[in-house]
Amino acid sequence: MSLTTARAVHHLRRAGHVVQLIRPRQSHEASRSFEDTEHPGDHTFDNGEWRTASAPIPMYPGLRFGWATVGALRERWQQTAPQLVHVATPGPLAWSALRAAKAEGLPSTADFRTNFHAYSQHYGLGWLQPAVLAYLRQLHNMAHRTFVPTRSLADELTARGFQRPSVISRGVDAGLFSPAERDDGLRDAWGVGPSDRVLLYVGRLTVEKNVSLALETFEYLRRRHPGLRMVVAGEGPLRAKLAAAHPDVRFVGVQRASALARCYASADVFLFPSVTDTFGNVVLEALASGLAVVAFDSAGAGTLIDHGHDGWLAQLGDRGSFFHAAELALGDSALGCALRQRARMLALRSDWESALHAFEQQLSTVLAQALSGSQVRDAALA
Numbered sequence: 001m002s003l004t005t006a007r008a009v010h011h012l013r014r015a016g017h018v019v020q021l022i023r024p025r026q027s028h029e030a031s032r033s034f035e036d037t038e039h040p041g042d043h044t045f046d047n048g049e050w051r052t053a054s055a056p057i058p059m060y061p062g063l064r065f066g067w068a069t070v071g072a073l074r075e076r077w078q079q080t081a082p083q084l085v086h087v088a089t090p091g092p093l094a095w096s097a098l099r100a101a102k103a104e105g106l107p108s109t110a111d112f113r114t115n116f117h118a119y120s121q122h123y124g125l126g127w128l129q130p131a132v133l134a135y136l137r138q139l140h141n142m143a144h145r146t147f148v149p150t151r152s153l154a155d156e157l158t159a160r161g162f163q164r165p166s167v168i169s170r171g172v173d174a175g176l177f178s179p180a181e182r183d184d185g186l187r188d189a190w191g192v193g194p195s196d197r198v199l200l201y202v203g204r205l206t207v208e209k210n211v212s213l214a215l216e217t218f219e220y221l222r223r224r225h226p227g228l229r230m231v232v233a234g235e236g237p238l239r240a241k242l243a244a245a246h247p248d249v250r251f252v253g254v255q256r257a258s259a260l261a262r263c264y265a266s267a268d269v270f271l272f273p274s275v276t277d278t279f280g281n282v283v284l285e286a287l288a289s290g291l292a293v294v295a296f297d298s299a300g301a302g303t304l305i306d307h308g309h310d311g312w313l314a315q316l317g318d319r320g321s322f323f324h325a326a327e328l329a330l331g332d333s334a335l336g337c338a339l340r341q342r343a344r345m346l347a348l349r350s351d352w353e354s355a356l357h358a359f360e361q362q363l364s365t366v367l368a369q370a371l372s373g374s375q376v377r378d379a380a381l382a
Contacts, residue, residue, distance in 0.1 A: 024066030205236030
Protein backbone atom coordinates (compact mmCIF):
# COMPACT_ATOMS: atom_id res chain seq x y z
CA MET A 1 0.00 0.00 0.00
CA SER A 2 2.78 2.45 0.89
CA LEU A 3 4.57 1.68 -2.39
CA THR A 4 1.40 2.45 -4.35
CA THR A 5 1.06 5.78 -2.56
CA ALA A 6 4.72 6.56 -3.20
CA ARG A 7 4.23 5.91 -6.90
CA ALA A 8 1.20 8.19 -6.97
CA VAL A 9 3.08 11.01 -5.24
CA HIS A 10 6.03 10.64 -7.61
CA HIS A 11 3.76 10.65 -10.66
CA LEU A 12 1.85 13.76 -9.57
CA ARG A 13 5.02 15.68 -8.74
CA ARG A 14 6.63 14.67 -12.02
CA ALA A 15 3.50 15.94 -13.79
CA GLY A 16 4.00 19.36 -12.20
CA HIS A 17 1.58 19.17 -9.26
CA VAL A 18 2.58 20.32 -5.79
CA VAL A 19 1.90 17.48 -3.35
CA GLN A 20 1.92 17.79 0.43
CA LEU A 21 2.32 14.31 1.92
CA ILE A 22 0.92 13.86 5.44
CA ARG A 23 1.92 10.58 7.07
CA PRO A 24 2.48 8.99 10.50
CA ARG A 25 5.83 9.67 12.08
CA GLN A 26 7.85 6.45 12.36
CA SER A 27 9.45 5.33 15.61
CA HIS A 28 12.96 6.36 14.53
CA GLU A 29 11.92 9.89 13.51
CA ALA A 30 11.65 13.16 15.48
CA SER A 31 9.44 12.88 18.54
CA ARG A 32 7.57 16.22 18.54
CA SER A 33 3.87 15.91 17.78
CA PHE A 34 2.26 17.28 14.62
CA GLU A 35 0.25 19.77 16.65
CA ASP A 36 3.29 21.28 18.40
CA THR A 37 2.69 24.96 17.60
CA GLU A 38 5.79 26.23 19.39
CA HIS A 39 8.03 25.00 16.58
CA PRO A 40 5.77 24.79 13.50
CA GLY A 41 8.69 24.77 11.10
CA ASP A 42 10.05 21.59 12.65
CA HIS A 43 7.28 19.58 11.04
CA THR A 44 7.40 20.89 7.50
CA PHE A 45 10.14 19.12 5.58
CA ASP A 46 11.93 20.08 2.41
CA ASN A 47 10.51 17.05 0.63
CA GLY A 48 6.94 18.24 1.20
CA GLU A 49 6.12 15.86 4.08
CA TRP A 50 4.35 16.52 7.36
CA ARG A 51 4.83 13.77 9.94
CA THR A 52 2.06 13.40 12.49
CA ALA A 53 1.91 11.88 15.95
CA SER A 54 1.64 8.09 15.70
CA ALA A 55 1.34 4.81 17.59
CA PRO A 56 1.82 1.12 16.76
CA ILE A 57 -1.13 -0.64 15.13
CA PRO A 58 -2.52 -3.33 17.47
CA MET A 59 -1.31 -6.77 16.36
CA TYR A 60 1.11 -5.04 13.91
CA PRO A 61 3.85 -3.53 16.10
CA GLY A 62 6.02 -2.85 13.05
CA LEU A 63 3.35 -0.62 11.49
CA ARG A 64 2.03 2.69 12.82
CA PHE A 65 -1.12 4.76 12.44
CA GLY A 66 -1.16 8.54 12.64
CA TRP A 67 -3.54 11.15 13.96
CA ALA A 68 -3.96 14.91 13.92
CA THR A 69 -6.77 17.16 15.08
CA VAL A 70 -9.17 18.67 12.57
CA GLY A 71 -8.15 22.11 13.84
CA ALA A 72 -4.45 21.47 13.26
CA LEU A 73 -5.08 20.29 9.70
CA ARG A 74 -7.31 23.28 8.95
CA GLU A 75 -4.66 25.66 10.28
CA ARG A 76 -1.99 24.09 8.09
CA TRP A 77 -4.17 24.12 5.01
CA GLN A 78 -5.15 27.74 5.55
CA GLN A 79 -1.43 28.48 5.29
CA THR A 80 -0.63 26.23 2.32
CA ALA A 81 -3.96 26.42 0.44
CA PRO A 82 -4.29 22.96 -1.14
CA GLN A 83 -7.06 22.55 -3.68
CA LEU A 84 -7.89 18.88 -3.10
CA VAL A 85 -7.42 16.31 -0.32
CA HIS A 86 -6.89 12.61 -1.04
CA VAL A 87 -6.73 9.96 1.69
CA ALA A 88 -4.92 6.70 1.01
CA THR A 89 -5.75 4.71 4.17
CA PRO A 90 -8.86 4.79 6.39
CA GLY A 91 -7.37 5.42 9.84
CA PRO A 92 -7.86 8.27 12.34
CA LEU A 93 -5.71 10.60 10.24
CA ALA A 94 -7.96 10.03 7.22
CA TRP A 95 -11.07 10.75 9.30
CA SER A 96 -9.64 14.06 10.50
CA ALA A 97 -8.44 14.96 7.01
CA LEU A 98 -11.85 14.43 5.42
CA ARG A 99 -13.60 16.39 8.15
CA ALA A 100 -11.07 19.20 7.81
CA ALA A 101 -11.47 19.19 4.03
CA LYS A 102 -15.24 19.51 4.38
CA ALA A 103 -14.88 22.35 6.86
CA GLU A 104 -12.51 24.17 4.49
CA GLY A 105 -14.73 23.56 1.47
CA LEU A 106 -12.10 21.40 -0.25
CA PRO A 107 -13.02 18.54 -2.59
CA SER A 108 -11.77 15.16 -1.38
CA THR A 109 -11.19 11.63 -2.62
CA ALA A 110 -10.28 8.34 -0.94
CA ASP A 111 -8.81 4.94 -1.75
CA PHE A 112 -10.55 1.69 -0.74
CA ARG A 113 -7.65 -0.76 -0.94
CA THR A 114 -8.29 -3.35 1.76
CA ASN A 115 -11.35 -5.07 3.19
CA PHE A 116 -10.49 -4.05 6.75
CA HIS A 117 -13.97 -5.03 7.95
CA ALA A 118 -13.15 -8.64 7.04
CA TYR A 119 -10.04 -8.67 9.27
CA SER A 120 -12.03 -8.97 12.50
CA GLN A 121 -13.17 -12.53 11.79
CA HIS A 122 -9.55 -13.66 11.54
CA TYR A 123 -8.84 -12.46 15.09
CA GLY A 124 -11.91 -13.90 16.81
CA LEU A 125 -13.66 -10.52 16.67
CA GLY A 126 -16.24 -11.24 14.00
CA TRP A 127 -18.87 -9.38 16.05
CA LEU A 128 -16.98 -6.16 15.25
CA GLN A 129 -17.36 -6.51 11.49
CA PRO A 130 -20.63 -4.54 11.18
CA ALA A 131 -19.18 -1.67 13.23
CA VAL A 132 -15.98 -1.55 11.17
CA LEU A 133 -17.97 -1.63 7.94
CA ALA A 134 -20.20 1.20 9.22
CA TYR A 135 -17.10 3.27 10.04
CA LEU A 136 -15.62 2.67 6.59
CA ARG A 137 -18.90 3.54 4.90
CA GLN A 138 -19.25 6.80 6.85
CA LEU A 139 -15.63 7.75 6.19
CA HIS A 140 -15.74 7.05 2.46
CA ASN A 141 -19.09 8.75 2.04
CA MET A 142 -17.49 11.98 3.29
CA ALA A 143 -15.31 11.93 0.16
CA HIS A 144 -16.46 13.19 -3.22
CA ARG A 145 -15.22 9.95 -4.82
CA THR A 146 -13.86 6.60 -3.64
CA PHE A 147 -11.33 4.81 -5.85
CA VAL A 148 -11.53 1.01 -6.04
CA PRO A 149 -9.42 -1.41 -8.13
CA THR A 150 -12.20 -3.53 -9.72
CA ARG A 151 -15.76 -3.19 -10.99
CA SER A 152 -16.90 -6.10 -8.81
CA LEU A 153 -15.69 -4.28 -5.69
CA ALA A 154 -17.43 -1.09 -6.82
CA ASP A 155 -20.68 -3.02 -7.19
CA GLU A 156 -20.24 -4.71 -3.80
CA LEU A 157 -19.59 -1.41 -2.03
CA THR A 158 -22.53 0.25 -3.75
CA ALA A 159 -24.78 -2.55 -2.50
CA ARG A 160 -23.45 -1.90 1.02
CA GLY A 161 -24.31 1.80 0.89
CA PHE A 162 -20.98 3.29 -0.22
CA GLN A 163 -21.50 6.29 -2.48
CA ARG A 164 -19.60 7.36 -5.60
CA PRO A 165 -17.11 4.48 -6.12
CA SER A 166 -14.93 4.81 -9.21
CA VAL A 167 -12.71 2.11 -10.72
CA ILE A 168 -8.98 2.69 -11.19
CA SER A 169 -6.97 -0.46 -11.80
CA ARG A 170 -3.42 -1.17 -10.66
CA GLY A 171 -0.21 -1.42 -12.61
CA VAL A 172 3.07 -3.29 -12.54
CA ASP A 173 6.66 -2.45 -13.46
CA ALA A 174 7.11 -5.14 -16.10
CA GLY A 175 10.67 -3.98 -16.70
CA LEU A 176 11.65 -4.78 -13.12
CA PHE A 177 9.48 -7.88 -12.69
CA SER A 178 10.47 -10.09 -15.58
CA PRO A 179 11.36 -13.72 -16.35
CA ALA A 180 14.78 -12.39 -17.34
CA GLU A 181 15.55 -11.91 -13.62
CA ARG A 182 15.70 -15.67 -13.01
CA ASP A 183 18.84 -16.39 -10.98
CA ASP A 184 20.26 -19.92 -10.88
CA GLY A 185 22.63 -18.83 -8.12
CA LEU A 186 19.68 -17.84 -5.96
CA ARG A 187 18.00 -21.17 -6.65
CA ASP A 188 21.20 -22.90 -5.57
CA ALA A 189 21.15 -20.90 -2.34
CA TRP A 190 17.59 -22.10 -1.78
CA GLY A 191 18.79 -25.69 -2.17
CA VAL A 192 16.83 -26.17 -5.37
CA GLY A 193 17.99 -28.66 -7.99
CA PRO A 194 17.86 -27.90 -11.75
CA SER A 195 14.67 -29.93 -12.25
CA ASP A 196 12.97 -28.97 -8.97
CA ARG A 197 9.93 -26.68 -8.89
CA VAL A 198 9.55 -23.82 -6.41
CA LEU A 199 6.34 -22.51 -4.88
CA LEU A 200 6.46 -18.88 -3.75
CA TYR A 201 4.46 -16.72 -1.35
CA VAL A 202 5.12 -12.97 -1.08
CA GLY A 203 3.40 -10.80 1.50
CA ARG A 204 2.83 -10.11 5.17
CA LEU A 205 2.81 -13.12 7.47
CA THR A 206 -0.49 -12.42 9.21
CA VAL A 207 -3.70 -14.30 9.89
CA GLU A 208 -5.86 -12.26 7.52
CA LYS A 209 -3.51 -12.95 4.60
CA ASN A 210 -4.35 -16.65 4.96
CA VAL A 211 -0.66 -17.49 4.50
CA SER A 212 -1.10 -20.77 6.39
CA LEU A 213 -3.11 -22.08 3.42
CA ALA A 214 -0.12 -21.51 1.13
CA LEU A 215 2.07 -23.61 3.43
CA GLU A 216 -0.59 -26.31 3.78
CA THR A 217 -0.75 -26.42 -0.02
CA PHE A 218 3.00 -27.00 -0.16
CA GLU A 219 2.79 -29.85 2.38
CA TYR A 220 -0.07 -31.40 0.38
CA LEU A 221 1.74 -31.19 -2.95
CA ARG A 222 5.16 -32.35 -1.85
CA ARG A 223 3.75 -35.71 -0.84
CA ARG A 224 3.11 -36.19 -4.57
CA HIS A 225 6.16 -34.27 -5.79
CA PRO A 226 9.15 -35.04 -3.50
CA GLY A 227 11.45 -32.48 -5.17
CA LEU A 228 9.10 -29.60 -4.55
CA ARG A 229 10.42 -26.60 -2.60
CA MET A 230 8.77 -23.54 -1.10
CA VAL A 231 10.03 -20.00 -0.44
CA VAL A 232 8.27 -17.36 1.66
CA ALA A 233 9.23 -13.68 1.24
CA GLY A 234 7.83 -11.37 3.88
CA GLU A 235 7.65 -10.64 7.58
CA GLY A 236 4.94 -10.50 10.19
CA PRO A 237 3.81 -11.75 13.60
CA LEU A 238 3.24 -15.31 12.34
CA ARG A 239 6.78 -15.90 11.06
CA ALA A 240 8.18 -17.75 14.07
CA LYS A 241 5.12 -19.97 14.40
CA LEU A 242 5.00 -20.80 10.69
CA ALA A 243 8.74 -21.45 10.47
CA ALA A 244 8.54 -23.87 13.41
CA ALA A 245 5.57 -25.70 11.88
CA HIS A 246 7.16 -25.92 8.41
CA PRO A 247 10.93 -26.44 8.87
CA ASP A 248 11.45 -27.35 5.20
CA VAL A 249 10.13 -23.99 3.97
CA ARG A 250 12.74 -21.31 3.34
CA PHE A 251 11.78 -17.97 4.91
CA VAL A 252 13.81 -15.17 3.30
CA GLY A 253 12.29 -12.09 4.94
CA VAL A 254 11.22 -8.91 3.19
CA GLN A 255 12.64 -8.56 -0.31
CA ARG A 256 12.53 -5.31 -2.28
CA ALA A 257 13.21 -3.99 -5.76
CA SER A 258 15.70 -6.11 -7.73
CA ALA A 259 16.05 -8.69 -4.94
CA LEU A 260 12.29 -9.22 -4.98
CA ALA A 261 12.28 -9.42 -8.78
CA ARG A 262 14.91 -12.18 -8.67
CA CYS A 263 12.87 -13.99 -6.03
CA TYR A 264 9.78 -14.02 -8.23
CA ALA A 265 11.56 -15.02 -11.42
CA SER A 266 13.50 -17.79 -9.70
CA ALA A 267 10.29 -19.52 -8.59
CA ASP A 268 7.79 -21.43 -10.72
CA VAL A 269 4.36 -21.26 -9.07
CA PHE A 270 2.97 -18.32 -7.09
CA LEU A 271 0.40 -18.92 -4.35
CA PHE A 272 -1.97 -16.07 -3.40
CA PRO A 273 -4.37 -17.39 -0.74
CA SER A 274 -5.74 -14.06 0.52
CA VAL A 275 -9.50 -13.52 0.72
CA THR A 276 -9.28 -10.00 2.22
CA ASP A 277 -7.25 -8.12 -0.39
CA THR A 278 -9.19 -5.95 -2.83
CA PHE A 279 -6.59 -6.47 -5.55
CA GLY A 280 -3.18 -7.85 -4.59
CA ASN A 281 -0.33 -6.10 -6.41
CA VAL A 282 1.80 -9.20 -5.85
CA VAL A 283 -0.42 -11.07 -8.30
CA LEU A 284 0.52 -8.69 -11.10
CA GLU A 285 4.19 -8.87 -10.09
CA ALA A 286 4.09 -12.68 -10.24
CA LEU A 287 2.32 -12.65 -13.61
CA ALA A 288 4.86 -10.18 -14.98
CA SER A 289 7.61 -12.53 -13.76
CA GLY A 290 6.07 -15.33 -15.80
CA LEU A 291 4.88 -17.53 -12.94
CA ALA A 292 1.93 -19.91 -12.88
CA VAL A 293 -0.35 -18.06 -10.43
CA VAL A 294 -2.87 -19.72 -8.10
CA ALA A 295 -5.49 -17.52 -6.42
CA PHE A 296 -9.10 -17.50 -5.37
CA ASP A 297 -11.66 -16.42 -7.94
CA SER A 298 -12.23 -13.02 -6.35
CA ALA A 299 -10.91 -9.47 -6.19
CA GLY A 300 -8.14 -8.52 -8.63
CA ALA A 301 -7.01 -12.06 -9.42
CA GLY A 302 -10.53 -13.12 -10.35
CA THR A 303 -10.83 -10.11 -12.63
CA LEU A 304 -7.44 -10.54 -14.28
CA ILE A 305 -6.90 -14.27 -14.71
CA ASP A 306 -8.55 -16.45 -17.31
CA HIS A 307 -8.70 -19.81 -15.52
CA GLY A 308 -6.49 -22.40 -17.19
CA HIS A 309 -5.26 -19.93 -19.81
CA ASP A 310 -2.90 -17.59 -17.96
CA GLY A 311 -3.33 -18.77 -14.37
CA TRP A 312 -5.45 -20.93 -12.09
CA LEU A 313 -8.39 -19.91 -9.90
CA ALA A 314 -9.95 -21.69 -6.94
CA GLN A 315 -13.48 -21.41 -5.61
CA LEU A 316 -13.55 -18.62 -3.03
CA GLY A 317 -12.78 -19.90 0.46
CA ASP A 318 -12.58 -23.56 -0.61
CA ARG A 319 -9.38 -25.13 0.74
CA GLY A 320 -9.68 -28.27 -1.40
CA SER A 321 -10.29 -26.21 -4.51
CA PHE A 322 -7.12 -24.23 -3.80
CA PHE A 323 -5.13 -27.47 -3.44
CA HIS A 324 -6.52 -28.69 -6.76
CA ALA A 325 -5.75 -25.42 -8.56
CA ALA A 326 -2.19 -25.54 -7.23
CA GLU A 327 -1.82 -29.14 -8.50
CA LEU A 328 -2.93 -27.99 -11.95
CA ALA A 329 -0.56 -25.04 -11.85
CA LEU A 330 2.35 -27.23 -10.86
CA GLY A 331 1.64 -29.48 -13.83
CA ASP A 332 1.68 -26.45 -16.11
CA SER A 333 4.73 -24.67 -14.71
CA ALA A 334 7.63 -25.86 -16.84
CA LEU A 335 10.02 -23.06 -17.66
CA GLY A 336 8.98 -21.47 -20.94
CA CYS A 337 5.60 -23.21 -21.13
CA ALA A 338 2.72 -21.49 -22.91
CA LEU A 339 0.75 -20.65 -19.75
CA ARG A 340 3.71 -18.85 -18.20
CA GLN A 341 4.27 -16.91 -21.40
CA ARG A 342 0.59 -15.91 -21.45
CA ALA A 343 0.86 -14.81 -17.80
CA ARG A 344 3.63 -12.43 -18.78
CA MET A 345 1.60 -11.07 -21.70
CA LEU A 346 -1.37 -10.49 -19.39
CA ALA A 347 0.74 -8.39 -17.04
CA LEU A 348 2.15 -6.32 -19.88
CA ARG A 349 -1.35 -4.92 -20.43
CA SER A 350 -1.35 -3.45 -16.89
CA ASP A 351 1.31 -0.75 -16.81
CA TRP A 352 1.67 1.74 -13.96
CA GLU A 353 1.82 4.76 -16.24
CA SER A 354 -1.71 4.17 -17.50
CA ALA A 355 -3.06 3.50 -14.02
CA LEU A 356 -1.44 6.59 -12.53
CA HIS A 357 -2.55 8.77 -15.42
CA ALA A 358 -6.12 7.57 -14.82
CA PHE A 359 -5.74 8.49 -11.13
CA GLU A 360 -4.50 11.96 -12.06
CA GLN A 361 -7.40 12.45 -14.46
CA GLN A 362 -9.91 11.40 -11.80
CA LEU A 363 -8.48 13.97 -9.38
CA SER A 364 -8.74 16.61 -12.11
CA THR A 365 -12.36 15.67 -12.76
CA VAL A 366 -13.31 15.89 -9.08
CA LEU A 367 -11.65 19.28 -8.79
CA ALA A 368 -13.21 20.50 -12.01
CA GLN A 369 -16.67 19.58 -10.74
CA ALA A 370 -16.01 21.39 -7.46
CA LEU A 371 -14.21 24.46 -8.82
CA SER A 372 -15.99 25.20 -12.10
CA GLY A 373 -13.56 23.45 -14.42
CA SER A 374 -10.20 24.56 -13.00
CA GLN A 375 -7.30 22.11 -13.33
CA VAL A 376 -5.85 20.39 -10.25
CA ARG A 377 -2.54 21.94 -9.29
CA ASP A 378 -2.09 21.19 -5.60
CA ALA A 379 -3.07 18.17 -3.55
CA ALA A 380 -2.75 17.13 0.08
CA LEU A 381 -2.42 13.36 0.59
CA ALA A 382 -3.06 11.94 4.02
